[in-house]
Amino acid sequence: MADVAAVAGVSHQTVSRVLNGHASVRGETRERVQEAIEQLGYRRNSAARALATSRSATLGVVTTGSALFGPTSTLIAVEEAARDRGYFVSVATLRTYDTSSMHQALEHFMAQGVDGIVVIAPHDDVAAAVESFRAPVPVVVVAALEERPESALAPGSTPSATMSVAVDQRAGARAATEHLLGLGHADVLHVAGPQDWFDARERAAGWREALEARGVVPARPRTCSWSAKDGYQAGRDLAEAVVAGEGPTAVLAGNDQLALGILRALWERGLRVPDDVSVVGFDDVAGAAYFVPPLTTVRQPFATLGAHCVAMVLASLSGETVAVERIEPELVVRSSTGPPRRP
CATH class of the missing domain: 1.10.260.40 (lambda repressor-like DNA-binding domains)
Structure with a gap:
């Protein structure tokens, strides 16, 4: 210099x-x-700057190592947002979500002298492990923590003062369901993701709220994994019910992979989308616009989510009070949805 x-x-x-x-x-x-x-x-000499400022300009990010679209997109968005703000990112990937593994990852970050931590916590076990750790730096958890059941917290542990940010999954599912009801469908089947995931529970809650607001008593959602294979199996059952004249004419899939499997099963049975059944997904994965037919889905603004994560850490470092953030998703309407066929 x-x-x-x-x-x-x-x-x-x-x-x-x-x-x-x-x-x-x-x-x-x-x-x-x-x-x-x-x-x-x-x-710049980062080590010298850290000694001079007591800041490492590094954020730790804990992720589950999942190849699923949501966690992966969130990780990329956080890294890009951190780089835009002049921060490096150190990543710890967990294969198991027990408290010991999480604490080991967090202690690793403490030894690195990170300025803050972002935890991508898609399901209960991850969030519970984070909540039991008392970190001396700001921690932002990507999850709807207020929806976490008390039973998810490890017995005898003390919740930590973590901040949380999430896309409003409930609002997205509610908008998707209202879209289908607005087209004239009398009922909407929900093929849901695993219920130990925050996002899956929130999406199911939004679907349920939309139906109840229209006076429709929701049936139990069909719970699956996030895979196209499970969507295919659910789609086969749905197709048989539709052919028998007993099935709903619209379905909300928990993610776009489930929707892809449903589309394949309906096609194999000779049913047309959206003439016989309307299908909505969730995520707007790359290629969703090129499904057959192009998929109506809920787009998650991951870039905005990543920017919020980093901004919340930096605001906390500056001594500001940071509120829980909920980010609105966007319903993207394509040709997989339409009015039901009239008898």
Whole structure:
């Protein structure tokens, strides 16, 4: 930095202000410093900066190692948002979700001196393990924690003061169900994801609320994994019911993979979508617009989610009070949904 200051003809403090993005530096001076940085090939010494500021400019991210669209997209979004704010990301992947494994990952981050932690916590076991850890740095959990049942917290543990942020899964499922009811369908089947996942429970709750608001008594959702294979099996049963004149004419799938399996099963049975059955998915995965037919689905704004995670950590580091955040998803209507066929 002293060399940069000498070449640019400014003080060491001015170079520091330019590097830290302070607005109090004149544009001409800033350009001169940037030119000197490029000329000399200067790079910040992160270790030295950490010693000087007591900040590592690093965030720890705990993820489950799942290849599923939601957790993977969230991880990518958090990393991109952190990089945009000048932070590095250190990732710990868990294959098992017990308290010991989670605490080991969190202690690993403490040893690294991270400034904050983001935990991608799609289901109960992950969130419960985080809640029992008393971290000295801000922790943001990507999950609807207020919906977590008390039984999910390990016996004898003390909940920690974590912040949470999540896409409003309930609102997304409610909007999807209302869309189907608005088209004239009398009932909507829900093929749900595993109920130890926050997102699956919230989506089921939104579907139920939309039906009850229309005076429809919801049947029990069909609970599956998140796989297209399970969607296919549910779709085969649905197809037989529809052919017999007993099945609902609309279905909300817990994610787009389940919807893909349902579409295949309906096609095999000779049923047309949306003429015989309307199908809605959830996530808007890459390629959903090219399913046959193109899939109506709920799009999750992962970039916004990642930005909120990082912003909440940094706000907490600045001593600000941070509220729980819920981010609105978007219903994307395509040609897999339409009015029911009239008798």
